[in-house]
Structures are given as C-alpha cells and as structure tokens.
Amino acid sequence: MSAPLTARIAAEHASTLAALPPQLAGGVRRRAAMAALAADGLPGARDENWKYANLRTLERQSFTPAPLDPRAAGAAAPAALPPRLAGFARYVFIDGNFAPALSDALDAGPARVLPLAVFESESAPPPAHPARDQRFALLNAAFATDGAAITVAAAGAARIELLFVASAAAHSGASYPRVELRLGPHARLTLIERHLSAGDCASFVASAVAAELDRAAALEHYRLQELDDRAVLFDSLSATLGADARYALRAIGSGALAARSTVEVRLAGERAELTLAAASLGDRQQVQDTYALVEHLAPDTRTEETFRGIAAGRSRVAFNGRILVARAARGADSRQSLRGLLAGAQAEIDVRPQLEIYTDEVSASHGATAGKLDDQMLFYLLSRGLDRETAQRALKWAFLGDVVARIEPPPLRQQIETRLAAQMLGGTTFRELL
Amino acid sequence: MTGAPLLTIRDLTVSVGGKQILDGLTLAVATGEVHAIMGPNGSGKSTLAHVLAGRPGYQVTAGSILYQGQDLLALAPEERARRGLFLGFQYPVEIPGVNNVYLLKAALNAQRRQRGLPEVDAFEFLTLVREKMQLMQMEDSFLSRGVNEGFSGGEKKRNEILQMLVLEPTLAVLDETDSGLDIDALKVVAAGVKSLRAPARSCLLVTHYQRLLEYVVPDFVHVLVRGRIARSGDRSLALELERRGYDWVSGAAA
Numbered sequence: 001m002s003a004p005l006t007a008r009i010a011a012e013h014a015s016t017l018a019a020l021p022p023q024l025a026g027g028v029r030r031r032a033a034m035a036a037l038a039a040d041g042l043p044g045a046r047d048e049n050w051k052y053a054n055l056r057t058l059e060r061q062s063f064t065p066a067p068l069d070p071r072a073a074g075a076a077a078p079a080a081l082p083p084r085l086a087g088f089a090r091y092v093f094i095d096g097n098f099a100p101a102l103s104d105a106l107d108a109g110p111a112r113v114l115p116l117a118v119f120e121s122e123s124a125p126p127p128a129h130p131a132r133d134q135r136f137a138l139l140n141a142a143f144a145t146d147g148a149a150i151t152v153a154a155a156g157a158a159r160i161e162l163l164f165v166a167s168a169a170a171h172s173g174a175s176y177p178r179v180e181l182r183l184g185p186h187a188r189l190t191l192i193e194r195h196l197s198a199g200d201c202a203s204f205v206a207s208a209v210a211a212e213l214d215r216a217a218a219l220e221h222y223r224l225q226e227l228d229d230r231a232v233l234f235d236s237l238s239a240t241l242g243a244d245a246r247y248a249l250r251a252i253g254s255g256a257l258a259a260r261s262t263v264e265v266r267l268a269g270e271r272a273e274l275t276l277a278a279a280s281l282g283d284r285q286q287v288q289d290t291y292a293l294v295e296h297l298a299p300d301t302r303t304e305e306t307f308r309g310i311a312a313g314r315s316r317v318a319f320n321g322r323i324l325v326a327r328a329a330r331g332a333d334s335r336q337s338l339r340g341l342l343a344g345a346q347a348e349i350d351v352r353p354q355l356e357i358y359t360d361e362v363s364a365s366h367g368a369t370a371g372k373l374d375d376q377m378l379f380y381l382l383s384r385g386l387d388r389e390t391a392q393r394a395l396k397w398a399f400l401g402d403v404v405a406r407i408e409p410p411p412l413r414q415q416i417e418t419r420l421a422a423q424m425l426g427g428t429t430f431r432e433l434l
Numbered sequence: 435m436t437g438a439p440l441l442t443i444r445d446l447t448v449s450v451g452g453k454q455i456l457d458g459l460t461l462a463v464a465t466g467e468v469h470a471i472m473g474p475n476g477s478g479k480s481t482l483a484h485v486l487a488g489r490p491g492y493q494v495t496a497g498s499i500l501y502q503g504q505d506l507l508a509l510a511p512e513e514r515a516r517r518g519l520f521l522g523f524q525y526p527v528e529i530p531g532v533n534n535v536y537l538l539k540a541a542l543n544a545q546r547r548q549r550g551l552p553e554v555d556a557f558e559f560l561t562l563v564r565e566k567m568q569l570m571q572m573e574d575s576f577l578s579r580g581v582n583e584g585f586s587g588g589e590k591k592r593n594e595i596l597q598m599l600v601l602e603p604t605l606a607v608l609d610e611t612d613s614g615l616d617i618d619a620l621k622v623v624a625a626g627v628k629s630l631r632a633p634a635r636s637c638l639l640v641t642h643y644q645r646l647l648e649y650v651v652p653d654f655v656h657v658l659v660r661g662r663i664a665r666s667g668d669r670s671l672a673l674e675l676e677r678r679g680y681d682w683v684s685g686a687a688a
Binding site: 374375376377379380381382383384385386387388390391394395397398399400401402 | 487488489490510511512514515516521523526527529530531532536537540541544545548580581597601
C-alpha cells in the first residue's frame with residue numbers, strides 16, 4: 001500500500017474518532033487496529049495473495065463510516081429485504097449499523113445477540129486479530145462502531161440470520177459490518193450472513209467476522225454475497241476451532257463489482273473439522289476473488305474444501321486455497337476439489353490449490369481444474385435435441401450443484417437457487433433442472 | 435417391407451484428425467427397414483454413427499447424406515435430433531447435476547416444438563416415462579438421478595434405449611448398444627429395440643457381434659471394411675461372419 005493512502009486512512013480515522021460520542025465503547029479496539037494497520041499497511045497488487053483483488057479502488061475511496069443513524073440511511077431498505085426464513089431470528093444492519101426497527105427482539109435465549117457497541121461496553125476488548133492476511137479486518141476493526149456480537153451458551157442451539165444492507169454510495173461513507181461469534185462447548189448455531197444492497201449503489205464495504213468455536217461446538221454458516229454490481233467488498237473471516245468442533249462454511253458470491261474474500265480457519269483442537277463449499281459467479285466486469293487459508297494445528301483434524309467458479313463476460317474469478325498441515329497435526333485429513341469454468345472468451349479464471357505439509361502422517365488429496373464446458377457432455381445434450389443455449393445453461397447449473405446441494409435449509413436453498421437461476425439462466429424453467 | 439427412401443448416403447468420405455476413416459461409403463435405408471452395420475474394429479462403424487449425429491471433429495471431405503430428402507450435413511446436431519434422428523451412444527457420458535427426467539422432458543419438448551406441438555403435459559409425460567422404464571426394467575429412483583451418474587455399463591445402455599423409446603425417433607442409430615452387456619441386459623435392450631420396430635421407423639444397428647441380431651432380426655446386413663461396405667446381404671451374412679470371422683471379408687475387400 002502506498003504511504004499516502006495509509007496517511008489518508010489515518011487522517012480519516014482521527015477525524016472519525018473525534019466525531020464519535022465519547023461514551024461509545026470500542027475505542028481501545030479502534031485505536032489498536034489503526035496502529036497495527038499503520039504499521040502493516042493494506043496489501044498492494046504486488047502481494048502474491050492479493051493479485052486478483054481490485055485494490056485500485058482504494059485510492060479513490062473515502063473510509064469515513066456512513067452515518068450512524070439507520071433511519072436516515074435505511075429508509076428504502078425494507079422493500080429490499082429478502083423474505084423471512086421460518087425458524088430464524090433476523091437482525092438487520094444498515095451500512096454496518098444495527099437497525100432495531102427491522103430486527104427481532106434481542107432476547108436472552110441460548111444465543112445472546114447484542115449490538116457490538118453494547119457488547120463492548122460490557123466486556124473486555126477481544127484480542128487483536130492475528131496478522132497474516134487479515135489486514136482488511138484491521139481496517140474494519142479501526143472504523144467499525146457497530147455490528148453483532150453473538151454468544152451461544154454451552155449446549156445451546158440457535159438459528160440466526162444477519163442481513164447487512166449497503167445503502168450508502170461510497171462517496172457518502174464506507175460500511176463496516178462486524179460480527180463476533182462465540183460458541184460455547186457443544187453449542188450449535190446456524191448462521192446466515194447475507195450482504196445485499198438497497199437500491200443501486202456503489203457502496204464500499206469492509207466486513208469482518210471472527211468466530212471462536214469451543215469444544216464440540218457446531219457452526220453451520222451461510223455467507224451470501226448479493227451486493228449491487230457496482231459495490232466493492234473486502235470481507236475477512238477468521239475462525240478458530242477447538243477440539244471436536246465442526247464448522248460447515250458455505251459461501252456463494254454473485255454480486256458486487258469487485259469482491260475479495262479472505263478466509264482463515266485454524267483447526268486448533270483435536271479432531272476439529274471444516275467443510276468449506278464455495279461458489280463464485282462472475283459476469284460482465286466483475287471480480288470475485290477468494291483466498292482461503294486452513295491451518296491444521298492439532299492431530300486428526302479434517303478439511304474438505306470444494307470450490308466451483310464460473311467466469312462469464314469479461315469477469316475474473318479466482319480461488320486460492322491454501323492448506324497448511326503443521327507438525328503437530330498427525331493424522332490430519334485434507335481434501336480439496338477446486339474447479340473453474342470459463343464461460344466467456346474474455347473472462348479469466350484461476351483456481352490454485354496450495355498444500356504445505358510439515359508432518360508425515362497425513363492423508364491429503366487435491367484436484368484443481370479450470371476449463372470450458374465439457375464437449376462430450378454438450379454434444380450429448382445437443383444430440384437429444386436441446387438447443388445450444390439451453391444445453392450450456394443446464395451444464396453450468398450442474399457445475400454449481402456440488403455447492404448448492406450443500407445448502408441445508410430448504411427455503412434458503414430455494415431463495416439462492418431462484419437468484420442464481422435469474423442471474424445465470426435468465427430465469428428459464430430451471431425448476432426442472434433440480 | 436421397403437418404404438420410401440429415408441437415408442441416402444453417397445460416396446461418403448470422412449477424416450478424423452487428418453486420418454481418413456470412411457472411404458466412399460454408400461448406403462440407402464428406406465422407411466421401416468432395420469439395417470445392421472458390422473465390421474472389424476477400426477473399420478469406421480462408430481465414425482459412421484457419429485457423422486450421422488453431427489459430432490464435431492469429423493470432417494466430411496466428399497460425398498453426401500440425404501435424410502428425409504434434406505441435406506443432413508447442413509443441419510446442426512440438435513436440428514437432426516429434432517427431426518427424429520437418434521444416436522444411441524456406445525459410451526454415454528455421465529452428466530452429474532442434470533437429472534434424467536429433465537433431459538427426457540427437454541428433449542421431448544424440443545421435438546414437439548419442431549412439430550408445432552405444445553409442451554407435453556406433466557402427468558402424461560410421467561406416465562409415458564414410467565411405462566417405458568418398466569419395459570427397460572429400471573427403478574423409479576432413476577428419474578431423480580443425474581444423467582448416467584454412477585450408472586453401470588448396462589444401466590447406461592438401458593438409459594439410451596429408454597431415451598429412444600420416449601423420443602420415438604424416425605431413424606435410430608445404435609452404436610454398439612450390445613457391447614459389454616451380459617445376456618440378461620442384452621435381452622432387455624433387445625426387447626426395447628424390438629418394441630420400437632414399426633413401419634414408420636428405421637434403425638441402423640452398429641455392432642461387432644451378431645448376437646443382438648438373434649433378437650432383433652435385421653432386414654439387411656452390411657459389412658464395413660476399411661471405410662466402405664465390402665459386402666451386403668440378409669441375416670445369413672451375419673451368421674456366416676460369425677462362423678468365418680472378419681478375415682473372410684477383409685481379405686475379399688483387399
């Protein structure tokens with residue numbers, strides 16, 4: 001990152017902090033993050049893990065958060081919200097700020113949901129983010145004033161939907177959605193994290209999710225990125241799993257002009273298990289870039305990683321899946337299946353598996369392919385009378401099946417399929433494909 | 435038996451990857467006829483089947499194919515299919531994620547649109563498919579599975595015949611549908627092919643062995659050697675081949 005950019009962020013940070021109400025909690029976190037960011041800097045195009053991310057937009061970006069008042073910013077929001085999902089408590093955030101009028105009550109069930117500002121006023125600041133590639137998480141931590149803190153008590157179970165609505169255009173302020181998750185021993189949480197736009201707007205969003213899963217906790221996490229196709233998103237996800245914890249992460253990214261997702265999961269306890277299934281869809285000029293680092297740090301930990309990306313138009317879709325097996329992770333098991341589909345002559349796709357193993361007792365397999373639709377499959381469908389366009393759509397749909405099929409709640413899957421079908425298939429009679 | 439000409443192949447020469455496979459093949463199939471194309475490995479049998487279906491990568495360097503009086507080679511593969519030409523593949527591809535019932539319905543509707551008919555009624559369609567599945571001894575669960583996904587060799591072949599039965603082609607080209615089948619599966623496949631035999635339909639059976647022909651008796655048998663028809667006859671030709679081996683005709687054609 002250029003020094004002038006760092007200086008500008010620091011200046012905007014200083015004036016942002018000066019304008020905040022003095023009683024607002026989280027000041028320690030914001031100042032510590034800014035100090036770390038000033039030392040590390042944001043990544044630049046020469047950073048190997050960032051070469052697909054569109055970092056140029058940062059030069060013209062204002063980092064000052066969008067206004068705190070959700071009523072002003074979110075007047076048009078309710079119409080943009082997706083239908084309610086039965087059984088899920090819903091919490092809505094407009095430009096990163098909690099919108100109680102659009103949300104369920106913050107009741108004290110097995111899951112405690114608190115606006116971050118309230119949470120931070122009650123508890124000690126969380127430890128600083130581990131460095132690695134979480135520098136956009138630092139940007140988030142430096143500016144975020146609100147968000148969701150979710151704590152699921154030992155053996156508790158909850159289903160929660162978080163909607164992050166971007167309504168501000170970038171020139172009127174950035175949006176910093178922030179989620180802090182703590183799952184107690186044997187706790188279970190199904191979490192939907194959905195990023196969308198209210199109306200057409202070129203928002204700038206830097207979101208961060210930090211999750212800690214205690215012993216035998218289970219987190220089923222759906223991340224849906226459906227921002228307006230002029231928005232820019234940098235999202236960071238950092239998770240640490242204790243012994244026997246299970247993390248099922250399903251991510252579908254189809255929106256935004258440029259989206260970069262940085263995922264770092266630490267399998268810190270024995271037998272901790274991650275299943276990551278991600279799909280990215282790029283069209284027109286979109287950039288969909290994902291970097292996923294999984295660290296096996298304890299014995300008998302497991303990872304299963306599936307990626308399916310489709311690049312159409314002039315889009316760029318990248319998935320960099322790095323799996324590290326530490327010395328201590330005897331008996332680790334890691335499987336990776338990364339596939340990219342090139343659906344446009346000027347599109348670009350890059351799927352990259354990286355496996356680093358520092359122990360002997362490990363079982364690992366990985367496969368990565370990038371290419372066009374299979375000619376034999378296409379000819380088979382044509383030979384049955386399907387027109388070329390229909391045949392291609394059917395094959396693209398099938399390609400995503402490995403990820404879409406893993407979305408468990410049926411109404412959620414239906415919503416996602418409807419959106420994907422509208423985007424990919426022009427809304428044709430896709431039901432028959434299912 | 436002999437009806438109007440349906441398929442007329444004249445002096446067909448075809449190359450694949452620069453290598454000439456068919457060398458001036460001539461063949462006429464009339465409506466209602468069943469022809470068997472036999473021949474040793476590499477004689478061009480499968481090439482003929484694929485050229486008829488319009489598979490990319492096959493260069494027709496000379497000759498012509500008329501189908502229903504039209505220039506078949508000018509039609510895209512999907513247009514050929516909609517005009518009633520069906521290829522039963524020797525090695526049907528697996529397409530996970532596209533389910534069988536979708537493919538059957540989309541294929542049937544593509545044909546119906548071609549004929550100016552409305553889309554098939556959902557109930558009638560399922561009734562039709564179930565009836566044909568029973569004939570092919572296929573389980574109901576098959577419908578919701580991906581096309582050929584995880585199917586055994588025999589199941590794939592039965593699926594080809596099922597598609598054929600649902601689509602009721604005017605010309606069925608079956609490329610070694612009998613290969614790799616045990617005797618029970620062969621009987622099921624043969625019953626399927628036989629059930630489609632009708633005065634309005636023709637069939638080209640491409641096969642290496644004559645055992646399918648015991649169940650589906652052809653009107654004509656042709657022996658293909660080095661890209662052209664070396665000998666034609668009736669069913670007895672297949673039996674004679676079985677007895678004397680392909681060397682007999684290969685030598686004669688040399």
